[in-house]
Amino acid sequence: xxxxxxxxxxxxxxxxNIEEHLAVQSVTIRNMVKEDxxxxxxxxxxxxxxxxxxxxxxxxxxxxxxxxxxxxxxFVDERGEIPTLLELxxxxxxxxxxxxxxxxxxxxxxxxxxxxxxxxxxxxxxENDRTPEEEKxxxxxxxxxx
Amino acid sequence: MHDPRLPHLNALKRILRYLKGTLSHxxxxxxxxxxxLVAYSDADWAGVLILVGPPQGDNLVSWSSxxxxxxxxxxxxxxxxxxxxxxxxxxxxxxxLLELSCxxxxxxxxxCDNVSAMYLASNPVQHQRTKHVEIDLHFVRERVAIxxxxxxxxxxxxxxxxxxxxxxxxxxxxxxxxxxxxxVPPDQTTGLILTCSKQIASNGSPFLNMISMNFTxxxxxxxxxxxxxxxxxxxxxxIRFTSVSKSWFSRIVCHDFVHxxxxxxxxxxxxxxxxxxxxxxxRVQSFYTxxxxxxxxxxxxxxxxxxTPLEFPGYNFHIVGSCNGILCLFDHKIHQITLWNPSIRxxxxxxxxxxxxxxxxxxxxxxxxxxxxxxxxxxxxxxxITYATYRRDLVPESSIYTINTGVWRAIAFPDxxxxxxxxxxxxxxxxxxxxxxRSNIGHxxxxxxxxxxxxxxxxPLLEPSWEYTQLTVIKGCLAxxxxxxxxxxxxxxxxxxxxxxxxxxxxxxIDPYEGKISKVLQLTTNDDLVLITQCEGYILYNPVKGERLxxxxxxxxxxxxxxxxxxxxxxxxxxx
Numbered sequence: 001x002x003x004x005x006x007x008x009x010x011x012x013x014x015x016x017n018i019e020e021h022l023a024v025q026s027v028t029i030r031n032m033v034k035e036d037x038x039x040x041x042x043x044x045x046x047x048x049x050x051x052x053x054x055x056x057x058x059x060x061x062x063x064x065x066x067x068x069x070x071x072x073x074x075f076v077d078e079r080g081e082i083p084t085l086l087e088l089x090x091x092x093x094x095x096x097x098x099x100x101x102x103x104x105x106x107x108x109x110x111x112x113x114x115x116x117x118x119x120x121x122x123x124x125x126x127e128n129d130r131t132p133e134e135e136k137x138x139x140x141x142x143x144x145x146x
Numbered sequence: 147m148h149d150p151r152l153p154h155l156n157a158l159k160r161i162l163r164y165l166k167g168t169l170s171h172x173x174x175x176x177x178x179x180x181x182x183l184v185a186y187s188d189a190d191w192a193g194v195l196i197l198v199g200p201p202q203g204d205n206l207v208s209w210s211s212x213x214x215x216x217x218x219x220x221x222x223x224x225x226x227x228x229x230x231x232x233x234x235x236x237x238x239x240x241x242x243l244l245e246l247s248c249x250x251x252x253x254x255x256x257x258c259d260n261v262s263a264m265y266l267a268s269n270p271v272q273h274q275r276t277k278h279v280e281i282d283l284h285f286v287r288e289r290v291a292i293x294x295x296x297x298x299x300x301x302x303x304x305x306x307x308x309x310x311x312x313x314x315x316x317x318x319x320x321x322x323x324x325x326x327x328x329x330v331p332p333d334q335t336t337g338l339i340l341t342c343s344k345q346i347a348s349n350g351s352p353f354l355n356m357i358s359m360n361f362t363x364x365x366x367x368x369x370x371x372x373x374x375x376x377x378x379x380x381x382x383x384x385i386r387f388t389s390v391s392k393s394w395f396s397r398i399v400c401h402d403f404v405h406x407x408x409x410x411x412x413x414x415x416x417x418x419x420x421x422x423x424x425x426x427x428x429r430v431q432s433f434y435t436x437x438x439x440x441x442x443x444x445x446x447x448x449x450x451x452x453x454t455p456l457e458f459p460g461y462n463f464h465i466v467g468s469c470n471g472i473l474c475l476f477d478h479k480i481h482q483i484t485l486w487n488p489s490i491r492x493x494x495x496x497x498x499x500x501x502x503x504x505x506x507x508x509x510x511x512x513x514x515x516x517x518x519x520x521x522x523x524x525x526x527x528x529x530x531i532t533y534a535t536y537r538r539d540l541v542p543e544s545s546i547y548t549i550n551t552g553v554w555r556a557i558a559f560p561d562x563x564x565x566x567x568x569x570x571x572x573x574x575x576x577x578x579x580x581x582x583x584r585s586n587i588g589h590x591x592x593x594x595x596x597x598x599x600x601x602x603x604x605x606p607l608l609e610p611s612w613e614y615t616q617l618t619v620i621k622g623c624l625a626x627x628x629x630x631x632x633x634x635x636x637x638x639x640x641x642x643x644x645x646x647x648x649x650x651x652x653x654x655x656i657d658p659y660e661g662k663i664s665k666v667l668q669l670t671t672n673d674d675l676v677l678i679t680q681c682e683g684y685i686l687y688n689p690v691k692g693e694r695l696x697x698x699x700x701x702x703x704x705x706x707x708x709x710x711x712x713x714x715x716x717x718x719x720x721x722x
Contacts (some may be wrong), residue, residue: 089371102378105371109378120390124367129392138389144491146386 006033007041010049012019015041022059027096047091054079055091058100072103082111082123165499173328175205182252183236186300188259188307189221189228205696206326208235214709222262224473226286229267231297232256233286240294253293255302257307267297373397373493377410380714381471381489408470411715415439418475418669419488419712420697421458421465424704432461432707434488439670439711442686442697449698459486459493467517467572471715474517474528481513483547489714496547499530499554499668511535516570516577522598525550529557529577529595535563560593560602567593577604580617580626590614592626608637608648618667620675625651627666634663652689657682669711678708684709 006029019061025032032042044052058075079085085104093103112120117135121128139146210231236254258264269284289295308314309322362542376384376398384407388395397403417436420443424431425573433455435443443449463475463484475484483496516529526549533542544559560719568580577595592605613629624639626648634654639646654663654677668675676697677685684697684706699706 086367086371089374090368093368093371093374101374105374106378109375109383112375113379114381117386117390118397120387124372126394128390130389130395135389142385 008052009041009043010047010052011045012049014049014052016049016052016056018059020058025059025097027098029095044091044094046094048087051084051087051091054084054088055095055097055100058097068099072099075102076103076107080107080111082108085111086124169329171328172330173206174329175207182250183239183254184234185236185256186258186305186307187225187228187232187256188305189263189310190469191222202455208239210235210308215276220262222260222266225258225260225263226266229256229258229263229297230286233289236295237289242380253296256297257305258297259300259302259305261299261628264297264299267295270548301449339488347468369397373403374401377407381407381411385490396651398410408715411471411713414713415671416669416711416713418442419468419708419710420706421708422455422700422704423461423707424700430461432458432463434458436488436712439672443700444686444695445698449701455700456488458482466515468710469517469519469526469571469572470710471527471713472629473710473712474515476513476515483515485517485526485549487715488712494549496528497554499545511540513566514567514579516569516572516579516595518570518572518575518577520597521575523550527597529570530554531564531567531579533567535565546601557600558602560604563651568617570625571617571619573622573624578617578624580614592617592624605639616665618666618668620651620666623668627654627663629662634666636666654687654689657694667709669709 005017006020006023006098008016008018008023008105010016020033024033029042047055058072061075076085076088079088085108089101089104092098092104112123115123120126233254233256236256240250240254264393268290286295286297290297302308304319306322306325307321309326314322346633370652372394376387376394384398388398415438418439419430419434419436420486421434424433435450435453435455437443437453459475460477462479464478466474466476466483468474469488471489473486473488475486476482477484482498484498486492487496511532511534512533514533516644517526519526528547529544530547531542531544532538541561542559542564543556545554545556547554563584564581565584571578575597577597579593581591581593583589583591590607592607594603594605595601596603607626615627615629615634618625618627620636620638626633626637628637632655635650636652636654637648638651640649654666657679661682663677663679665678667678668673673688673690675687675689679685682696686695686697687693697706697709
């Protein structure tokens, strides 16, 4: 039986080939294949090529089901940079690959859990729209958490 | 359409041409705060159109165009019927928004181009010409009277609903279509602006740098992802991060988040909670430490490195049970029950429950408390059984407290005299107690209580005359420990093909130096058990390898008082 391959296209128009039975771990791709056979290229306009390469590396893994949990953990552990992990999590969210998304978010949560507020804002690029008074009120209420 | 002719074909062709020419058009919906509803109504065939949002950025959310099923006698009546349809639709939308927890504070504005219909809607007087209008249409007046709806007149040039009812001149048609946000997508312009500003920014203009930063800021990490990450953080970090920004705060405080966080927390490995008692500065003090299951303190030197002892609410408390990160504590002296969530350091003291048996402590009056979570009603429940050991004339009583209702209420209790009731075990939605019969000294049975149906029942033990020491939960099953000379056996209550029965699972050898085993607990996900022995205290026991390791207390004059497993979670909306 010949294995069918699918072609995925990243944001910067790079093409990646992947076998169909591996690609359908992504619910998004599975639905696309089901709907129209997906004979042509599947465009992924929100995923850049580096991230897509990572996702494909993950999808191509050859692990026994019982080792899978450990593999996902190790896979995200090796990419310990927050921006990379966020990109990966975003791609996994778009492609609906739950395990990868959970693992990447878990890793980000692990990394930021002891951050100061400023560090969190910087890492996730969030604007501080709280006045110092409001911040102090929360700080006073939950003094032990700070 | 039974006899199609050439004009019909031409009209059809025109429609197809229009569709072909506007293939790239789409309905655009922009994010905006939902503030009020605006509706346009026009009657001819009764077109209805509803827009929501702030005036500048209205989004079209609902529209319809249908033939009126009754022939109207006057134009005003037709228009009025149109308004009634619009108001009905708007009322539905209002309710939907209310359910989505964004209630509208302002009245729905309905625009129509017929002055008579407008007056008809606000003036509750029977007019000569409208005597025949059905009563049901007058519910519009009711809505106007209570301030949910206001009807205004709109000039022809702004009557957007006309697009559904009339053939309009092409300039007006295009104008209306555009106003309803039916447009060609804005192409890739946003992306272009971004790359342009980035290029310029890299040339070193600080001002433009700021612009490009602002541009990416809002959607650097999408909402869904932030919520996913927040759900995976420990409660302490989540509480701290409420002050990161306003949007983070609103995301965290919503009930849905607390619920989802609890689900995530349940998947994480539990922590082992050790309660210590110490005598320091001539005062008895109680504190606790949390350990991950593979790092239990086995020596007082190294076991507590890097672990901060934290204050326990009071040393009189006895731990009744642990469920979803919440501990139920009972003060024997003053008969007070407190729920405590150590992860967020909140306590909830339950109101006093006045039992008729309470004031007779001289009669050996005792209370057995059970604490558990009912998944059916999404509620925590506390069951209290009060009984008198020495007085045969006093009938045991039981009552239940649910967090959602916040009151104690009596529940039917089987009319059996009790001699002794063990502490409660919570497993699979039920509470269980080991009960010693009074009539038949030494005989035991298990009393069960279903938390959702709130009914007591009994489960017979294998051989009521054996020596049963304790009821516990092992491998997710209810378990009893029996003593036979120098051995103890663990029996699990398991289901085999719809039949639930006790089955012998494990033998525990009693070490003469340790003395009798008074309690067996399973706190970790591996096979290890914690044995509480008379002489040696808390022992970590691996039944497969037969290893026994003593749990060490913190250096100095302290003892371990209690060990339970706990998850770190917000618990529930009411205790958080």
